[in-house]
Amino acid sequence: MSSSLTFDAVSHRFGAEEVLRDITLCVPESSCVALLGASGSGKSTLLRIAAGLLPPSAGQVRIDGEDVTAVEAEKRETGLVFQRPLLFPHLSVVDNVAFASRMAGGSKAESRRQAREYLELVQLADYAQRMPGQLSGGQEQRVALARALARRPRILLLDEPFSSLDLGLREDMYELLETIREQLRPTIVLVTHDRREASVLADTIAVLEHGEILQHAPVAQIHHQPASPAVNRILGGLNEVLGVIRAGVHHSALGRITVAPDTPDGPALLMPRQESLQLTGAGEAPARGTVTQIRPSGAHTLVRVTLDAAADQERVDVAVEVTGTPRLSRGDTTGVGLRGTAGWVVPL
Ligand SMILES: Nc1ncnc2c1ncn2[C@@H]1O[C@H](COP(=O)(O)OP(=O)(O)OP(=O)(O)O)[C@@H](O)[C@H]1O
Numbered sequence: 001m002s003s004s005l006t007f008d009a010v011s012h013r014f015g016a017e018e019v020l021r022d023i024t025l026c027v028p029e030s031s032c033v034a035l036l037g038a039s040g041s042g043k044s045t046l047l048r049i050a051a052g053l054l055p056p057s058a059g060q061v062r063i064d065g066e067d068v069t070a071v072e073a074e075k076r077e078t079g080l081v082f083q084r085p086l087l088f089p090h091l092s093v094v095d096n097v098a099f100a101s102r103m104a105g106g107s108k109a110e111s112r113r114q115a116r117e118y119l120e121l122v123q124l125a126d127y128a129q130r131m132p133g134q135l136s137g138g139q140e141q142r143v144a145l146a147r148a149l150a151r152r153p154r155i156l157l158l159d160e161p162f163s164s165l166d167l168g169l170r171e172d173m174y175e176l177l178e179t180i181r182e183q184l185r186p187t188i189v190l191v192t193h194d195r196r197e198a199s200v201l202a203d204t205i206a207v208l209e210h211g212e213i214l215q216h217a218p219v220a221q222i223h224h225q226p227a228s229p230a231v232n233r234i235l236g237g238l239n240e241v242l243g244v245i246r247a248g249v250h251h252s253a254l255g256r257i258t259v260a261p262d263t264p265d266g267p268a269l270l271m272p273r274q275e276s277l278q279l280t281g282a283g284e285a286p287a288r289g290t291v292t293q294i295r296p297s298g299a300h301t302l303v304r305v306t307l308d309a310a311a312d313q314e315r316v317d318v319a320v321e322v323t324g325t326p327r328l329s330r331g332d333t334t335g336v337g338l339r340g341t342a343g344w345v346v347p348l
Pocket residue numbers: 014019037038039040041042043044045046193
C-alpha cells in the first residue's frame with residue numbers, strides 16, 4: 001500500500017497572497033518526510049494539495065510518477081489524519097473504521113472484520129463497540145489513524161495529528177507510528193511545527209518558511225549541516241559564530257576550526273550545535289570565555305558563555321549543552337571547544 005509522492009514545481013496563491021512557491025519535493029516509497037515550519041509557512045496547504053482537497057495554482061503532484069493533479073480527493077487513495085479526530089459521532093468505533101470499505105461496496109461483515117484488524121494494530125480491539133463520545137482524546141486519535149489506514153492508502157498524510165495530546169500520550173503515539181511503519185511500511189507526509197516530533201518520527205525533514213522549502217535532508221544532516229542560519233534556528237541550533245576561512249580553517253573567537261577542504265576562502269558563519277560544543281579547562285581549549293547563564297533542563301544544562309575577544313572584535317556568545325549539572329557559576333572563566341574535529345560553516 002505504499003507509493004512514492006512527488007511535488008513538481010508546486011505553487012499556490014490564495015487571492016493575491018502566494019503561500020507556496022515552486023515546491024519540488026520527492027518522498028520515496030515507505031519513507032516519512034516531516035514538513036516543519038512556523039505557523040503560516042504553508043505546511044497544511046501543501047498537504048491539502050497532496051490530498052487533492054485543493055488544486056495547486058501551478059505545478060504537478062505525482063504518485064508513483066503518475067500525474068494525479070487533476071484526480072479528485074476520493075480517487076487519490078490517500079489517507080488523512082487531522083489534529084482533531086473528526087470521527088462520525090453516531091457510528092461505533094468499528095463502524096467508523098469500516099466506513100470507507102462499506103462505501104466502496106464491501107459487505108458489513110467483511111468490512112468490520114478488516115476494521116477489527118486495524119483496531120488491533122492501534123491497540124483498541126476491546127473498544128470496537130464503543131461510541132466515539134466514550135473515548136479519551138488519545139483513543140479517538142488512534143481510531144482516526146485506524147480509519148485512515150483501513151482505506152489502504154498509497155500515501156498517509158498526517159496534519160499535526162498529535163499536537164492536541166499531552167506529552168505522555170504523544171510519546172505513546174510515536175511508538176504506535178513506529179509499529180505501523182514497521183508493519184505496513186506506508187509512505188508518510190507529517191506536518192508538524194515540533195522539531196522534536198519531526199526528528200523522532202521522520203527519515204527526512206523539509207523546512208518550510210514563507211511558502212518555500214529552505215532545505216530537505218535526512219534528520220541528522222539537517223541538524224548538523226543546516227543550509228542557512230534560518231534552518232539552524234528552526235532546528236533549534238543556538239550558535240552562529242562569524243569568522244573567516246583561510247585554506248580550510250575557520251578563524252573566529254572559537255579559535256581555529258577545520259572545515260571541509262573545498263570550502264572557499266572568505267567570511268563564513270560557523271554553526272556548531274550546542275551539543276557539539278564542550279566546556280574544558282580554561283587553559284586547554286583554543287577559546288576562553290566567561291559564563292553568563294546556567295540553565296538546567298532535566299538531564300542537561302545549557303551554559304551560555306561570552307567568548308574573550310580582542311578589543312576591536314564584536315562580542316560572541318555561544319551556548320553549550322552539557323550532561324548533568326556543571327560545577328560552574330556565573331562569572332567563571334571556562335574553555336570552550338568543539339567535540340568533533342570538523343566544524344560546519346556557511347560561507348557568507
Ligand atoms: N482557505 C484559505 N484562504 C485564504 N488564505 C488561506 C487559506 N488557508 C490558508 N491560508 C493562508 O495561507 C498561508 C499558509 O497557511 P497554512 O495553513 O498552509 O500554514 P501552516 O504552515 O500549515 O500553518 P499552521 O501551522 O498554523 O497550520 C497562511 O498565511 C494562511 O493564512
